[in-house]
Amino acid sequence: MKYDKNAILAQFRQFAADTDARVKAGIEENRKSQLLVTFRNSDGKVCENDVHVEVRQKSHSFKYGADLFMLDEIEDDPVKN
DSSP: OOOOHHHHHHHHHHTHHHHHHHHHHHHHHHSOOOOOOOOBOTTSOBOOSOOOOOOOOOOOSSOOOOOOGGGTOSSOOTTTO
């Protein structure tokens, strides 16, 4: 399938600032929230000082992505590498 890369990207570039603003607002509204965590020791007492925690997200409940690799806008496709 042949396509005009510059014509396709021109539309993205024309609305880039609006798209970026909409995406940033959506991230703040839909993908972030507040969380309060209380850590307790083995006796059940609240740990008030020197608690060090590492958190890693293992999964998420929404699908996301974009396929700009065919337009050569991104150097490497991490899925294919």
